[in-house]
Amino acid sequence: MLDRTEAVREPEPGQNPPPELKRELVLSNVGVHFNGGPRPALDGTNLTLSARSTLALVGASGSGKSTLADLAGGLLSPDSGTIEVDGIPLSGGVQRAWRAKVAYVQQEPLLFHGSVRENLARANPSADEKRIRCALVDASAAFVDQLPQGIDTVIGDGGRRLSGGEQQRIALARTLLRDPSLLILDEATSALDSASEASIVEAIRALQGKLTILIIAHRGALVALADRVVELADGRIVSETAIK
Numbered sequence: 001m002l003d004r005t006e007a008v009r010e011p012e013p014g015q016n017p018p019p020e021l022k023r024e025l026v027l028s029n030v031g032v033h034f035n036g037g038p039r040p041a042l043d044g045t046n047l048t049l050s051a052r053s054t055l056a057l058v059g060a061s062g063s064g065k066s067t068l069a070d071l072a073g074g075l076l077s078p079d080s081g082t083i084e085v086d087g088i089p090l091s092g093g094v095q096r097a098w099r100a101k102v103a104y105v106q107q108e109p110l111l112f113h114g115s116v117r118e119n120l121a122r123a124n125p126s127a128d129e130k131r132i133r134c135a136l137v138d139a140s141a142a143f144v145d146q147l148p149q150g151i152d153t154v155i156g157d158g159g160r161r162l163s164g165g166e167q168q169r170i171a172l173a174r175t176l177l178r179d180p181s182l183l184i185l186d187e188a189t190s191a192l193d194s195a196s197e198a199s200i201v202e203a204i205r206a207l208q209g210k211l212t213i214l215i216i217a218h219r220g221a222l223v224a225l226a227d228r229v230v231e232l233a234d235g236r237i238v239s240e241t242a243i244k
């Protein structure tokens with residue numbers, strides 16, 4: 001088992017500075033076939049994400065949306081094809097370095113027992129008060145000031161003393177403290193009521209144009225923010241619609 005895990009050890013980021021995503025992220029002919037899967041999760045997919053644009057990925061359950069997001073975020077390597085950020089192939093140490101520039105907000109954010117401040121500090125221990133305040137405002141999470149001890153309020157195991165929408169916004173603030181180039185939201189609002197969804201949508205709208213955003217959602221207000229909507233079916237892109 002040790003040999004097997006050693007064999008798949010990721011190279012260190014080394015001296016590679018992470019790519020910044022100043023121009024575009026390009027997935028060329030990428031294929032992913034998970035072990036035991038009856039068919040490829042992604043099958044020769046081509047997609048270009050322009051820097052500072054907002055792209056929405058839609059499609060039925062199992063169509064490959066999260067797989068594509070994992071590739072773009074450097075969490076997964078394709079079995080075939082290439083991924084490049086500003087012309088730099090995402091492989092080896094670069095892939096690992098790139099991950100530090102990616103903010104990934106998933107359906108169930110992982111918060112820790114501790115205060116809001118402690119949760120935020122995990123992303124960037126050196127962030128000063130001003131930086132933290134900016135991240136909270138950018139994430140529409142200024143509600144923190146109304147908690148009993150403000151930013152020092154303990155939020156319970158997994159943040160359970162907060163609503164789902166509040167947890168999402170703390171998770172978003174935390175991720176913004178890492179100064180990401182790419183923000184990925186995977187079904188980030190699917191479990192939220194419409195008021196909580198609206199506050200996330202407002203936060204994302206304010207971030208548009210400042211960084212590159214990849215939204216995965218089945219429908220709704222988040223998809224409506226996108227410049228371009230790409231639909232996947234059975235691991236292939238079946239339609240692309242430019243909105244703006």
Ligand SMILES: Nc1ncnc2c1ncn2[C@@H]1O[C@H](COP(=O)(O)OP(=O)(O)OP(=O)(O)O)[C@@H](O)[C@H]1O
Nearest residue numbers: 034035037041059060061062063064065066067068
């Ligand atoms: N780790 C894995 N191991 C094996 N198969 C996987 C794995 N992850 C995804 N798959 C398979 O790959 C295909 C695409 O999955 P993916 O998670 O990308 O779909 P999705 O479009 O995000 O769906 P959903 O809307 O339900 O989140 C599915 O058939 C899924 O079962």
Ligand SMILES: [Mg+2]
Nearest residue numbers: 065066067186
């Ligand atoms: Mg998914």
